[in-house]
Amino acid sequence: MNARGAVAYGVALIAVLCAGLWLGGHPRVLPGFARDAFVSEPGGMTSEAAELIKDNYYRRVGSTELGNSSLQGMVRELRRRHHDRFSDYFSPEALASFNQEIEGHFSGIGVSVIEVKRGLRAARVFPESPAQKGGIEAGDTIVSVNGKSIAGITSTESTALIKGPDGTEVTVGVLAAETGKVREVELTRAEVALPNVSSTTTAVKGHRLGYVRMLSFSEGVHAALAEAVEKVESEGAEGIVLDLRGNPGGLLDEAVLSASIFLPEGEVVVSTKSRTQGNSVHDTVGGNLPEVPVVVLVNRNSASAAEILTAALADDGGSTVVGTRTYGKGVFQETKDLANGGALKLTVGEFFTPAGVNLAQSHGVHPDVEASDDPETKVDEARQRAYGVLAGQVGG
Numbered sequence: 001m002n003a004r005g006a007v008a009y010g011v012a013l014i015a016v017l018c019a020g021l022w023l024g025g026h027p028r029v030l031p032g033f034a035r036d037a038f039v040s041e042p043g044g045m046t047s048e049a050a051e052l053i054k055d056n057y058y059r060r061v062g063s064t065e066l067g068n069s070s071l072q073g074m075v076r077e078l079r080r081r082h083h084d085r086f087s088d089y090f091s092p093e094a095l096a097s098f099n100q101e102i103e104g105h106f107s108g109i110g111v112s113v114i115e116v117k118r119g120l121r122a123a124r125v126f127p128e129s130p131a132q133k134g135g136i137e138a139g140d141t142i143v144s145v146n147g148k149s150i151a152g153i154t155s156t157e158s159t160a161l162i163k164g165p166d167g168t169e170v171t172v173g174v175l176a177a178e179t180g181k182v183r184e185v186e187l188t189r190a191e192v193a194l195p196n197v198s199s200t201t202t203a204v205k206g207h208r209l210g211y212v213r214m215l216s217f218s219e220g221v222h223a224a225l226a227e228a229v230e231k232v233e234s235e236g237a238e239g240i241v242l243d244l245r246g247n248p249g250g251l252l253d254e255a256v257l258s259a260s261i262f263l264p265e266g267e268v269v270v271s272t273k274s275r276t277q278g279n280s281v282h283d284t285v286g287g288n289l290p291e292v293p294v295v296v297l298v299n300r301n302s303a304s305a306a307e308i309l310t311a312a313l314a315d316d317g318g319s320t321v322v323g324t325r326t327y328g329k330g331v332f333q334e335t336k337d338l339a340n341g342g343a344l345k346l347t348v349g350e351f352f353t354p355a356g357v358n359l360a361q362s363h364g365v366h367p368d369v370e371a372s373d374d375p376e377t378k379v380d381e382a383r384q385r386a387y388g389v390l391a392g393q394v395g396g
Helices: 045-056 071-082 092-102 155-162 221-234 252-262 305-317 381-395
Strands: 088-090 105-108 111-116 119-125 141-145 169-175 182-188 190-193 197-204 207-214 240-243 268-274 278-283 294-298 320-323 331-337 343-352
Touching (some): 045 071, 045 331, 045 343, 071 088, 071 343, 088 092, 088 155, 092 155, 111 141, 141 155, 197 221, 197 381, 207 221, 207 381, 221 240, 221 252, 240 381, 252 268, 268 305, 294 381
Parallel strands (some): 240 294, 294 320
Antiparallel strands (some): 088 343, 105 190, 111 119, 119 141, 141 169, 197 207, 268 278, 268 343, 331 343
């Protein structure tokens, strides 16, 4: 694995949000519908938010920098001055929605997304979801919702427009990655279950190989990952392809616990540096290690906690990384509750791989073997390339 260079822009996903260190960054600002909540409390809510920012933000922020801004203005100022696309405000409604998603379900169209300039790029489209039934594919960009352009607005605000009660309708403008043309798609929202971890085995060049796909680092996902690894091993897998493509990240603890499945106890997974929390090193806790080689499959939508796990397996375990350069996110966030039932999500520190690399500065994890999937074919070329690399390792 090779890491080099420097830029970080945010990640939005099928959110996994809870108290604690947050790695799956959602780049956005205060939603417009939340503004009125603070107009009547200029000395209350905004003062509370200002103190939280000054006490917890990963860079020093003075009173003059925040000025007499509304909460929305404070968040915008952080983003502008510190090039921070990850700090954000969650209204009580948005916070409740994200907490539902921690439990693995929500009502919407069934896509995980990453914020881009034109709107929301689909990182993954879930099976049997309204989005899949409507012909939306990974790589397509949602550019409007119910006729309103979402270019330049935050993912909090745009995803709030997309989500809604089960059975209600929403129309999204979709820019097709394949043709570059925009079409409008009418969808009926539905309850979407998140199949966070899936697995299978297959025969490749005379070898039985395991395949495990992981969609996010939500709470408790390491247990599902461990079960999947044990399952493919029990089916005779001589090696495992761990597919983290389109995985936008999640919780730091889950990244560490997931790495502990593959690495011996005491290996560095990630180190963090924080102005307010000091420096920390997060080591593996040890587990039932698979006695087979692991190849990690990634792409540009693999971010944050997915990048941390990839780097740990490559740096500590010697795993081969196959795919394309990952997203490149080098900061982590923490949520701070507000008196109105909402929360601030603040960038509170930076994280580094076992090799000491900040992935924002390195432009992500660079693969050992480059491979990408051709959306025009039924075959998953990147997955087949990963199988080929793994078969060569188990056959050597």
